[in-house]
Amino acid sequence: MTxxxxxxxxxxxxxxxxxxxxxxxxxxxxKVRIGAGTRIGPHCVIxxxxxxxRDNRIFQFASLGxxxxxxxxxxxxxxxxxxDRNVVREFCTFNLGxxxxxxxxxxxxxxxxxxYVHIAHDCRVGNQTTMANNTTLAGHxxxxxxxxxxxxxxxxxxxxxxxxxxxxFAGHVNKDVPPFMVVDxxxxxxxxxxxxxxxxxxxxxxxxxxxxxxxxxxxRQGKTLDEARAGILALAALGGGIEAxxxxxxxxxxxxxxxxxR
Numbered sequence: 648m649t650x651x652x653x654x655x656x657x658x659x660x661x662x663x664x665x666x667x668x669x670x671x672x673x674x675x676x677x678k679v680r681i682g683a684g685t686r687i688g689p690h691c692v693i694x695x696x697x698x699x700x701r702d703n704r705i706f707q708f709a710s711l712g713x714x715x716x717x718x719x720x721x722x723x724x725x726x727x728x729x730x731d732r733n734v735v736r737e738f739c740t741f742n743l744g745x746x747x748x749x750x751x752x753x754x755x756x757x758x759x760x761x762x763y764v765h766i767a768h769d770c771r772v773g774n775q776t777t778m779a780n781n782t783t784l785a786g787h788x789x790x791x792x793x794x795x796x797x798x799x800x801x802x803x804x805x806x807x808x809x810x811x812x813x814x815x816f817a818g819h820v821n822k823d824v825p826p827f828m829v830v831d832x833x834x835x836x837x838x839x840x841x842x843x844x845x846x847x848x849x850x851x852x853x854x855x856x857x858x859x860x861x862x863x864x865x866x867r868q869g870k871t872l873d874e875a876r877a878g879i880l881a882l883a884a885l886g887g888g889i890e891a892x893x894x895x896x897x898x899x900x901x902x903x904x905x906x907x908x909r
Contacts, residue, residue: 652689670707679712682731695743696724700731700756709739715768717745717786730756730774741766748787755792773810791826791899795844809899811848813841822908825865826895827858835908837866853887861896866909876900 651657651669660677668686669675676694681687685699688707693699697712705711712727714720725744728751735741739760744751748769755774760766764778767786776790779798784790788802791810802808802820812824815831815838824830827845829838840862845855864870864878876897883893900907 676712696726697729697743698726699729702731703729703733703735705735706737706739706762708737709735709741711735711739711741713740713742715742715745715786717747717768719747720745720768723750725750725768727752727754729754730758732756733758733760735760736762736764738762739764739766742768744769745786761798767804779816793844793848795841797831805905807899807902810895811841811844813844820908822906823899823903824908825903826899827892828862828908830908837862837908851888853885854889854892857882857885857887857889858892861893865907872900872903872907 652671654671655669655673657669657675658677661675662680664681664683666683667681670687670689672689673687673691678696679693680698682699682701684702686704688705690707691705691709693711695712723746727741727743742752745768752766752768752770754772757775758772759777761778761780763781765783767784769787770784771789773790773792775793777795779796781799782796784802785804787805789807791808793811794808795813797814797816799817800814806820807823808814809824809826811827813829814820814824818831819833819835822835827840829841830836831838840858860882861879864875879893879896883890
């Protein structure tokens, strides 16, 4: 049977797998769905049309699925969708989406989300990301797979952080952060390639060399963005498994409507 503490308030219409655990004084609303093996800590509030997948751990005092902090929101039936095996620490706040976007805030699988992280309406967070304490994502932000965001980082609305990128402590993200790069500061500046993270993920020497060349083309040779993109696309001819990395970077740069961190 579902393990629900007697002090928890779980709406009868909520759909909880039989293996879900709900801690003391938690509140779970009628449109909530929670998958197998997920553990909800004490004093959590999960409301709205919120779906959690399997084997998540939600620590005490988290607030998931509250209405967006957006004055345009007018009660539309939007949603929050969270995948599998995520760790969500204390006092995190994740909001529903809005009708002005796709109507959903989405968080993928295997993310490590530390205390006091705020994920606003319509954000898209990928898989295997790490967000340190007090990371704040404004509305419509996109975070790629394996990205790492340091503590006290603020991300402006509609910005994108590319896959495998790292944002250093207290950075102010007001431009898109390309994949594989390390950025920090206010104003934001690119410091180099996220070599430590890429080596931990067992990127080959050939891939690391190509990514370093991407960095040079973007930041060390005085090229325009279009010139740098042309040089990056040419790297795919070198082979060695770098084609997907080139495609990832070029696709990101092609969609950089607000400019990239330079």
